[in-house]
Amino acid sequence: METGRISPRELHICVESMGGNLSESEAEAALVLADSDGDGELGLEDFVRLMEGAKEEEEKVEELREAFKMYEMEEGCGCITPKSLKRVLGRLGQAKTIDECKSMIAHFDLNGDGVLNFDEFRIMMS
Structure with missing residues (x-):
């Protein structure tokens, strides 16, 4: 029977059908956080x-990816080195x-x- 409300299982299926990745347990957790009336399902507003x-x-996340690219030693290398951090901070007047730079990196x-x-x-950055 259709209720016009979304269960955790339906949320999981919906996200997966749009190419997303959401496990059923993640869908249940998301629903608990977003369920404004506590009935275990999401209304349209929720x-x-x-x-x-x-x-x-x-x-x-996309903004952080763009910022991360600025700091990479070589585009696409996937990491920020002490040398690349020094270079970017120097350009920023710091x-x-x-x-x-090694010490700054070591903290994270x-x-x-x-x-x-x-x-x-x-x-x-958080």
Whole structure:
């Protein structure tokens, strides 16, 4: 029976059909956060609010990707090195030594490889 409301399973199917990736457990968690009346399903207003939030998050990630590209040593290399950080900061009028840049990177270098990947950069920028 159609209720005009969206269950966690339907949310999962909807997102997957649009090419997104949302597990059923993630759909359940999203529904708990967005369900304004606590009935376990999303009404139209809840669904619109959830989708707008997802779009805003996608836009933020895209802006961070563009910023990350500025700092990469070589385009597409996927990491920020102390040397590339020094170069960009110098262009921005914030001259730093290589050691200072290494120290800055070390604070957010979760895997200890001496460079920042995109996920580490996202954490640094949040």
